[in-house]
Amino acid sequence: MEPDVKVASPQERLYARSQSAQIAAQTGCAGCLRGHFGNGGKEFHTAWEDDLEIRKTEAFENDLQSLLSGLREEGAHLLKDRSSLREFCLQNPEGSLGVNSTEYIFRAEAGDTAFLLRADPFLKGYDFFLYCYGKDLLDQHMRRAQNGIRFVSLSYEELFRIPDGDGIRIICPDGTWLDRTCRFVDDTHVEIGGGWESVYHIREFAEKMSRCGNTVIPLRSSLPEQCYGQLPATGEIVILRRGESGFYRTTAKPGSRKKNAALVEKYNAKYGVGKAQAEAMMAGSTLGWSAPEADPAHYAAKAF
Numbered sequence: 473m474e475p476d477v478k479v480a481s482p483q484e485r486l487y488a489r490s491q492s493a494q495i496a497a498q499t500g501c502a503g504c505l506r507g508h509f510g511n512g513g514k515e516f517h518t519a520w521e522d523d524l525e526i527r528k529t530e531a532f533e534n535d536l537q538s539l540l541s542g543l544r545e546e547g548a549h550l551l552k553d554r555s556s557l558r559e560f561c562l563q564n565p566e567g568s569l570g571v572n573s574t575e576y577i578f579r580a581e582a583g584d585t586a587f588l589l590r591a592d593p594f595l596k597g598y599d600f601f602l603y604c605y606g607k608d609l610l611d612q613h614m615r616r617a618q619n620g621i622r623f624v625s626l627s628y629e630e631l632f633r634i635p636d637g638d639g640i641r642i643i644c645p646d647g648t649w650l651d652r653t654c655r656f657v658d659d660t661h662v663e664i665g666g667g668w669e670s671v672y673h674i675r676e677f678a679e680k681m682s683r684c685g686n687t688v689i690p691l692r693s694s695l696p697e698q699c700y701g702q703l704p705a706t707g708e709i710v711i712l713r714r715g716e717s718g719f720y721r722t723t724a725k726p727g728s729r730k731k732n733a734a735l736v737e738k739y740n741a742k743y744g745v746g747k748a749q750a751e752a753m754m755a756g757s758t759l760g761w762s763a764p765e766a767d768p769a770h771y772a773a774k775a776f
Contacts, residue, residue, distance in 0.1 A: 475542040477550060477560075479567040480577040480588060483614050486637045486655070488577045488588040488603055490521075494657050494671055499613045500606025502527035502585075505536070508599045513554035516544070527606065535583035536604065542582070557593040557600065586610050617656035623690075624674050626682055632690050632762045639691040640664070641715045641761075642681070649715075651691060689761035691715055692752075694768045699745040700736045701754045707732050709739075712753040719757055748774070 480488065491501055507518045522528070543551040550560050561567065567576040574594040580587045586607040593599045617636040624630055634640070636656040643649045652665040663671050672680070681688055691714060698713045700722075707729035710719035724735065740750050748771040756766035764770050 475539055475580045475582060477543070477578050477580045477589070479564055480579045483617070483636065484579055484588060485569070485577045487605065487610065487614075488590040488601070492655070492657075492663050492666065492671065494661070494663065495613070495655060498609065498658070500527055500609035502532055502604045502606075504604070505602040506598045506600075507551070507602070508597070509554040509557075509593075516551075516553075527604075531583060532585055532604070535585035536587075539580060539582040539585075539587055543580075551600070554593045554599055557591055561591055561593065581607060584608070613656075616658070619656075619659070621654050621656050621662050622659075622674055623662075623688060624678055626675070626678050628675060631688075634690045634692060638693050641689050641691050643687040643689065645685040651715075689715060690766075691761075692767060695749055695752060695756070695766075696743065696745050699743070699750050699753050700739040701750060701757070702729075702732055702736050709736055712757045714753065714756070715761060717757055717760075748772070 487499065487501075490504065491499065495501075503520060503522045505518055505520055507516065509515055510517060540551065543549075545552075549556045551557060561576040564576065564578070567578055569575045569577065575590055575592045578589045578591065580589065584607055586605045588603045588605070590601045590603070591599065620633040620635050621638075622630050622633050623640070634654060637653065639651055639653050641649050641651050654665075655663040657663050657671055660674055661671055662674055662677065664677065695714050698711055701710050701712045701719065702708065703710055703719070708726070709722050709724040709732050711722055712719055724732075727735070736750070737747070740746075746768070748768040751771055752766050752768045755763055759765055
């Protein structure tokens, strides 16, 4: 039977990589099948990497062989050879990770197993990585992760919440900072930065930051790296940078408040920055990046 291969959702893309032991266990990740088509693009070589050996049951092996048979021998022949995989990727541009990436992410299912296929048949190296999960466990973990990752104070008060896969900036007392990607483990645990010692209870992390004198702010992926803004007091056009307080002056010639507002909107539109993002950037640079107003979602119901 030909498998139904779909473009992976933004959330599913997070699982098309090696996972920590904690996330692998919760999602029933059996491992990853790496594959390449040889120098001529017509061969088929694979190597298996275990995550949870206990997941490699006979039923799982049957699911895997069923999927590979379907992708190589039936229907679209997605994994028949390198040119077939390239063609499939190009026919599904929405699966691309972006203009600066040659990788594409897809999801397929067979039996009780969900497969996330990360394909890159355009550069030298492995042509694809096939990550194998318990379907129900993966979907359950993603549903829970939709609640986001909480960051709390020592008194357990929620300071802010970020989506699974977003980042934080840890600002040290000397003004230097570290940016770290965060993954949802469960409602009270977060993986920060990857590695064996990267999983924290959310209050444990708050204690560590307090002990070191560090400040933590969200680096929301829904915000641009920088954008243009207009100072409320003077109407001056300035540049705002994500995660930084204050603003940078521009070389824009002084104009009326109305003219400057039109220029800000024009400049931001050129770089794909929406009004909600620009509002959130201004709020973050003035009120602090943990403020609710520094999240574009805060303006979802606002009519601009």
